[in-house]
Amino acid sequence: MQRPALALAALLAAAACTDATEGPDPTDPGDDPFAAQADTSEGLTNVSADLDAVLEHGALATACADAAAHPTDRRLRLLCGKAMFFDESFGTPGIPRPILTWLVQHFPEQVGPGFAQLGMIADPRSPDGLPLGLPAGPRFGSVDAVSFGCASCHFGRLPDGRYAVGAANHAYAYGRMNLMMVVLPSLAIPGADPAAHDPDAIAAIQPLRDRMAAHPEIQNALITALLPLITGGGGAMPMVSRESEHWYASWRSGTMDFFIQPLPFDDGVHTVSKISPLWAVPDDAELAAAGIDTAMLGWTGGTASLHNFLAAFVDLGGGDLGQWPRERLAPLAEYIASLRAPLAPTPPPAADVARGRAVFVAAGCQACHGGPRGMGDRTYGFDEIGTDAAIEWWADGADHDGAPAGGLRFQPGDTITHAIKSPRLVGLWAMTRFLHNGALDSLDQLLCLAPRPDVAAPAFGAGGHTFGCDLPDADRRALVAYLNAH
Ligand code: HEC
Ligand code: HEC
Incomplete structure (x- = not known):
């Protein structure tokens, strides 16, 4: 050379x-x-155009049990770690699942299967079109819920289309997704006042509001989905302040402030x-x-x-x-x-x-x-x-x-x-x-x-x-x- x-x-x-x-x-x-x-890497597939290969062809489901049965097998330990990366909630509370399935079902252009319109990747294992990175978490009373797992933010596609574990998912519109999950449902409740919300937050979800206004059955479906939460949910719907709504609306995809509502911790500085x-x-x-x-x-x-x-x-x-x-x-x-x-x-x-x-x-x-x-x-x-x-x-x-x-x-x-x-x-x-x-x-x-x-x-x-x-x-x-x- x-x-x-x-x-x-x-x-x-x-x-x-x-x-x-x-x-x-x-x-x-x-x-x-x-x-x-x-x-x-012990031969695990962490980067591939084949999503099923990245998900180890189903082997994640039993990986941690397999690792426990063979404690000296490093490959099985890593496979267990990978299962945690994709599918573990660590018992952290998240979002009622019916809200997510409602969004996927009724907003194909704004949300789409697997939340693809928000930069997430559909989980081929999910019967309801939920994305990877939202594992099942602690329930709200009788209502199923999902939590934020590692793969929501740290799994993505490379410019050449391959899937890569550990990639920073800079396509992920985390702030907008939160507004869809928190502000949109609260506005569907009869008597809700949009003026009580941050105008940028409203603007971020306006296309979904328009669709709801044109299709009353979408609103009815939400109320049906939310009913168990309101009556026996064992916990209120997550709420955020007007100021936090504003921040959620202002972050570019791939960026966020962690220590902010609805987390129980707020350090009081917006970063x-x-x-x-x-x-x-x-x-x-x-x-x-x-x-x-x-x-x-x-x-x-x-x-x-x-x-x-x-x-x-x-x-x-x-x-x-x-x-x-x-x-x-x-x-x-x-x-x-x-x-x-x-x-x-x-x-x-x-x-x-x-x-x-x-x-x-x-x-x-x-x-x-x-x-x-x-x-x-x-x-x-x-x-x-x-x-x-x-x-x-x-x-x-x-x-x-x-x-x-x-x-x-x-x-x-x-x-x-x-x-x-x-x-x-x-x-x-x-x-x-x-x-x-x-x-x-x-x-x-x-x-x-x-x-x-x-x-x-x-x-x-x-x-x-x-x-x-x-x-x-x-x-x-x-x-x-x-x-x-x-
Ligand atoms: C909602 C998005 C999100 C989720 C979920 C998430 N992360 Fe992150 N992660 C971030 C952001 C944003 C940063 C940068 C944070 C900062 O330092 O300000 C980060 C930083 C990190 C870092 C530091 C990397 C470095 O080089 O400094 C590690 C390690 C990490 N995350 C691991 C994980 C693991 C493991 C999980 C699952 C248990 C996880 N993250 C879940 C968004 C997320
Ligand atoms: C005085 C120390 C210092 C010097 C000199 C320096 N960097 Fe950096 N670099 C940093 C720090 C600190 C950051 C993070 C800054 C931030 O994000 O606010 C950074 C960030 C970066 C990033 C962004 C990475 C990312 O994930 O966003 C790149 C790329 C980079 N530096 C390349 C370079 C190159 C090329 C040079 C020489 C021309 C250079 N740096 C010189 C300290 C330095």
């Missing part, structure tokens, strides 16, 4: 501004954060997070080798380990950690740790990638993205990065006292960092949202090769992280090729 002349120029520039004997060497595979990783991919989460050995103390999960980097992330999900989602001790969550943590970013079917040209590798080092990207898979070895202040700073007060709340707000509980070792992490940079070719709040749509925008959206509203801001924007076009294009190559 020919080395392009400009890569050499970049190398020389790197040598000029840093001590070449100390800094990373773009030609040394040992200094490459994106060096190939071992495959620890926007994009769904992270779950590919290539480093294990303890890799972290230790890189001299990094914690896995720095979550955008603020305050979650110390995969176990802590899972425990927090169960605990804050309303599950019972007594039922979900470490050893019961472990197969899911191990399964997630086995997920790898799929490569693009058409890789970028090798010469561009080599040049981009050199620019990545010379332009200082690797100084912040030099850990396993491009993660940083610390978190960064917003003064250093310049991106939207609303998330600085995430979990801390309006009082800024450094302690979890609004009744939030943390797992031992987890912290409020008031900072932002530099994320792993793998599978970027398959992503359609960039930066922690998903304000950008492409690497071209990130590197200022294309104009950025003109958005500065708090939590939604599209500014900051302009590193590399001053490089020659050709260097920036080479960086894009490099970033899309792993």
Whole structure:
């Protein structure tokens, strides 16, 4: 392979501004954060155009029982973790099932089978056309319910159409879906007043309201479906405030604030997070080798380990950690740790990638993205990065006292960092949202090769992280090729 002349120029520039004997060497595979990783998937199918293969041809149904019967079989343990990823509610309360089946049945154009119009993927195993990622959860009295499972947000389709476990589902209109499930039914109750709701929230569900107005039988079907909930539901319908409705209506697909109603915890600050991919989460050995103390999960980097992330999900989602001790969550943590970013079917040209590798080092990207898979070895202040700073007060709340707000509980070792992490940079070719709040749509925008959206509203801001924007076009294009190559 020919080395392009400009890569050499970049190398020389790197040598000029840093001590070449100390800094990373773009030609040394040992200094490459994106060096190939071992495959620890035990042959499970985590990326495929064949959805039935990804669902392991029915083997998930008995996977955890099979694993319990063969405790030393790692493949069965991972299969059990995969079953949890797709089908476990962890006892967290969710949404009455009749509302979902009503939406699927009566709004083919606005919702569609499997909620496909909202970016979800139909569960081929569901007789009612429910999507993957909404497993059966605790019932509301006599009424069946579903919970939010991992696959709703962390399972998606790649640009080439393949299904991929761990992909960030940036097509998923989570906010709009919540409005359909919560606000739309409440408006169907006779005497309900639309003016009591946020106008943007109403606008987001207006096409469904129009359809209901034209078809009274749809409204009747809902009332019939809701009746058991109203009479013997053992719990009211989920409700959210007008302010929360407004936020639900304002998030782009693939982005959300977690600590907001109807969860019982609200940290009192509105933040926007994009769904992270779950590919290539480093294990303890890799972290230790890189001299990094914690896995720095979550955008603020305050979650110390995969176990802590899972425990927090169960605990804050309303599950019972007594039922979900470490050893019961472990197969899911191990399964997630086995997920790898799929490569693009058409890789970028090798010469561009080599040049981009050199620019990545010379332009200082690797100084912040030099850990396993491009993660940083610390978190960064917003003064250093310049991106939207609303998330600085995430979990801390309006009082800024450094302690979890609004009744939030943390797992031992987890912290409020008031900072932002530099994320792993793998599978970027398959992503359609960039930066922690998903304000950008492409690497071209990130590197200022294309104009950025003109958005500065708090939590939604599209500014900051302009590193590399001053490089020659050709260097920036080479960086894009490099970033899309792993
Ligand atoms: C409703 C959407 C949603 C669901 C359901 C969900 N996640 Fe996430 N996940 C997110 C978002 C958004 C983030 C980024 C959160 C942040 O840090 O602000 C995230 C981040 C993560 C991270 C951190 C990744 C990193 O590199 O920092 C892990 C690990 C994770 N999720 C695992 C899971 C698992 C396992 C489940 C199921 C038990 C799950 N998630 C369910 C939306 C979701
Ligand atoms: C001073 C540290 C620092 C430097 C230098 C730096 N980054 Fe980053 N990078 C970060 C942080 C922190 C984030 C997360 C910022 C946010 O989302 O608010 C980030 C985010 C990114 C993302 C977005 C990933 C995603 O999931 O949305 C990409 C891509 C990226 N950096 C590439 C680069 C490249 C290429 C360079 C060099 C031109 C570079 N970075 C230089 C710290 C840095």
